[in-house]
Amino acid sequence: MGERGECRRRALGVTPDLRTPHSRRADRGRGRGRARPGGGTRRLRTPEVRPAALAQPLAVKRSRAANPPTSCSHRVGKGKAVRFGSRVGKMAQQPLLQLPEFQHATTGSLAVAQPLNFWAGARVPSRDAKNSEPVYEPATGRVLCDLPACGAEEVDQAVRSAHAAYLKWRGLSGMERGRVLLEAARIIRERRDQIARIEVVNNGKSITEAEVDIDIAWQTIEYYAGIAPTLSGQHIQLPGGSFAYTRREPLGVCVGIGAWNYPFQIAAWKSAPALACGNAMVYKPSPMAPVTIVILAEIYKEAGVPDGLFNVVQGGAETGSLLCHHPMVAKVSFTGSVPTGKKVMEMSAKGVKQVTLELGGKSPLIIFKDCELENAVKGALMANFLTQGQVCCNGTRVYVQRDILPQFLEEVVKRTKAIPIGDPLLEDTRMGALISRPQLDKVLGFVKEAQKQGARVLCGGEPFVPSDPKLKGGYFMSPCVLDNCRDDMTCVKEEIFGPVMSVMPFDTEEEVLQRANNTTFGLASGVFTRDVARAHRVAENLQAGTCFINNYNTNSVVVPFGGYKMSGIGKENGQAVIEYYTQLKTVVVEMGDVQSLF
Ligand SMILES: NC(=O)c1ccc[n+]([C@@H]2O[C@H](COP(=O)([O-])OP(=O)(O)OC[C@H]3O[C@@H](n4cnc5c(N)ncnc54)[C@H](O)[C@@H]3O)[C@@H](O)[C@H]2O)c1
Numbered sequence: 001m002g003e004r005g006e007c008r009r010r011a012l013g014v015t016p017d018l019r020t021p022h023s024r025r026a027d028r029g030r031g032r033g034r035a036r037p038g039g040g041t042r043r044l045r046t047p048e049v050r051p052a053a054l055a056q057p058l059a060v061k062r063s064r065a066a067n068p069p070t071s072c073s074h075r076v077g078k079g080k081a082v083r084f085g086s087r088v089g090k091m092a093q094q095p096l097l098q099l100p101e102f103q104h105a106t107t108g109s110l111a112v113a114q115p116l117n118f119w120a121g122a123r124v125p126s127r128d129a130k131n132s133e134p135v136y137e138p139a140t141g142r143v144l145c146d147l148p149a150c151g152a153e154e155v156d157q158a159v160r161s162a163h164a165a166y167l168k169w170r171g172l173s174g175m176e177r178g179r180v181l182l183e184a185a186r187i188i189r190e191r192r193d194q195i196a197r198i199e200v201v202n203n204g205k206s207i208t209e210a211e212v213d214i215d216i217a218w219q220t221i222e223y224y225a226g227i228a229p230t231l232s233g234q235h236i237q238l239p240g241g242s243f244a245y246t247r248r249e250p251l252g253v254c255v256g257i258g259a260w261n262y263p264f265q266i267a268a269w270k271s272a273p274a275l276a277c278g279n280a281m282v283y284k285p286s287p288m289a290p291v292t293i294v295i296l297a298e299i300y301k302e303a304g305v306p307d308g309l310f311n312v313v314q315g316g317a318e319t320g321s322l323l324c325h326h327p328m329v330a331k332v333s334f335t336g337s338v339p340t341g342k343k344v345m346e347m348s349a350k351g352v353k354q355v356t357l358e359l360g361g362k363s364p365l366i367i368f369k370d371c372e373l374e375n376a377v378k379g380a381l382m383a384n385f386l387t388q389g390q391v392c393c394n395g396t397r398v399y400v401q402r403d404i405l406p407q408f409l410e411e412v413v414k415r416t417k418a419i420p421i422g423d424p425l426l427e428d429t430r431m432g433a434l435i436s437r438p439q440l441d442k443v444l445g446f447v448k449e450a451q452k453q454g455a456r457v458l459c460g461g462e463p464f465v466p467s468d469p470k471l472k473g474g475y476f477m478s479p480c481v482l483d484n485c486r487d488d489m490t491c492v493k494e495e496i497f498g499p500v501m502s503v504m505p506f507d508t509e510e511e512v513l514q515r516a517n518n519t520t521f522g523l524a525s526g527v528f529t530r531d532v533a534r535a536h537r538v539a540e541n542l543q544a545g546t547c548f549i550n551n552y553n554t555n556s557v558v559v560p561f562g563g564y565k566m567s568g569i570g571k572e573n574g575q576a577v578i579e580y581y582t583q584l585k586t587v588v589v590e591m592g593d594v595q596s597l598f
């Protein structure tokens with residue numbers, strides 16, 4: 001892989017050691033494009049549509065997966081062999097990725113006609129098409145499909161199928177579960193390019209980012225596959241030779257509810273630890289980005305999980321609330337906004353269900369004058385413009401020490417203006433389309449409001465129309481840098497969830513810490529300085545679940561992620577998550593006689 005590819009990968013947080021020979025080869029073979037005047041970008045060597053000849057080798061490899069010689073077979077209980085996920089002789093439905101329209105997903109061409117619900121091991125058509133909502137392709141504004149929402153009966157079926165699968169799955173050893181999950185990770189890695197393309201069509205983010213998202217998804221599953229065999233309890237010695245031991249047991253049926261900004265990745269972040277710990281999951285994606293999740297369900301099945309272990313129900317608030325209230329659900333892991341998170345917590349509290357809440361943020365990024373300025377500028381861009389600024393942990397309140405503010409602004413504006421916006425499926429595009437028209441209008445509204453309150457727009461903040469005619473109806477905007485901001489402005493206090501960076505000067509460490517912490521959010525934070533002692537002191541004093549030192553938005557599945565204050569409860573990623581998908585049983589063993597008081 002060239003140095004440039006390596007830098008890009010490191011910038012997006014994928015460590016080289018976790019990559020496979022397959023993905024390295026894919027990188028080497030990828031052509032380089034160049035920016036086009038007028039906004040769009042063009043791929044020079046890599047064709048937009050993968051020719052059938054190129055698709056063939058993958059398809060051949062995949063045929064084994066589509067029709068594996070045997071299904072996974074595990075022993076459960078006393079010697080009884082159970083076959084999970086057998087596909088032999090029942091190929092009634094083709095996996096989504098093997099359908100021609102999915103294999104060649106391009107901007108403006110994909111139509112989704114297949115059912116996107118999945119339970120009991122199969123895609124399930126919706127019962128009631130009357131309550132459908134359109135799903136849009138953000139880059140073109142086209143309708144990709146109509147999405148009917150699951151009602152009470154469908155939710156119940158999905159939960160019951162999850163429960164039945166859980167009863168089988170929980171009886172497997174960690175090694176057995178890990179083996180199946182490793183196979184799922186392998187399949188995702190193999191199909192990464194296609195999944196990423198579909199993610200782009202449904203979400204609008206650039207293909208460069210989507211590929212990293214899918215890499216992170218399979219790495220997450222691989223990581224928890226490795227952790228599954230290590231789950232264990234403790235032995236505790238008691239007086240008189242008696243003892244106790246603890247067992248780390250699964251919770252049962254867990255619900256995952258996801259946001260639209262990282263659809264496939266969030267589903268992997270939730271399902272991988274849940275399944276590794278012996279649980280089943282019913283997952284509800286955002287109705288704005290519902291397409292790729294069913295591919296994950298198909299892959300889990302193909303890898304050999306029992307039918308019903310990972311299920312997908314589609315819908316919005318009503319379907320989500322049915323899941324939270326369902327009596328057979330043991331836990332809800334939610335990713336979304338603070339207001340919805342509060343509702344999810346309230347509903348779950350009624351059934352005393354455990355919750356993980358991964359919510360919104362308005363994170364501070366503090367840049368001291370002794371920083372390495374070029375890194376700080378690059379860090380500020382990474383902190384604000386990934387996925388068109390629609391990232392929960394973005395460092396959107398950028399505090400810059402007064403002495404270096406002019407140089408910082410000059411450089412950050414220059415680089416922001418140079419960000420190539422356009423067709424998200426083109427290799428050189430770095431900013432695609434926002435998720436929806438209302439989201440675009442909302443973000444542009446924040447910029448207008450900021451101007452009214454006295455902020456100065458240094459660049460961007462306008463709707464953007466790419467030169468390619470098929471993108472005319474897309475939800476694009478130019479990334480925006482705001483100067484002259486104050487802590488009391490709406491753009492500094494509220495989560496915008498769009499490509500808008502608010503910059504403010506500060507003078508002292510004490511002052512900036514007080515201002516940075518003056519928020520009800522606490523998801524992430526960042527600091528740029530060459531002073532090691534200061535870096536750690538600031539990290540200690542920032543009230544946030546993550547602090548990035550001398551970088552921002554780096555991403556590793558081995559590192560816990562989650563919010564303080566209103567940004568959430570619980571963690572995703574890393575070993576910490578095991579606590580959130582298991583319960584600890586204590587077994588107390590008496591080795592002597594009962595000493596009764598009665
Ligand atoms: N902390 C994190 O890890 C993280 C990651 C991504 C996004 N987010 C946050 O998500 C938000 C953007 O995502 P969004 O617009 O999809 O959020 P949202 O809160 O509108 O929706 C999130 C999910 O909740 C569902 N939902 C809505 N009402 C519900 C209800 N009453 N009961 C149950 N489910 C319900 C939605 O259908 C969707 O699937 C931002 O605030 C962002 O910061 C947080």
Ligand SMILES: C[N+](C)(C)CCCC=O
Nearest residue numbers: 261391392393553554555
């Ligand atoms: C940018 N990260 C690090 C991938 C975080 C994604 C989760 C938040 O939206």
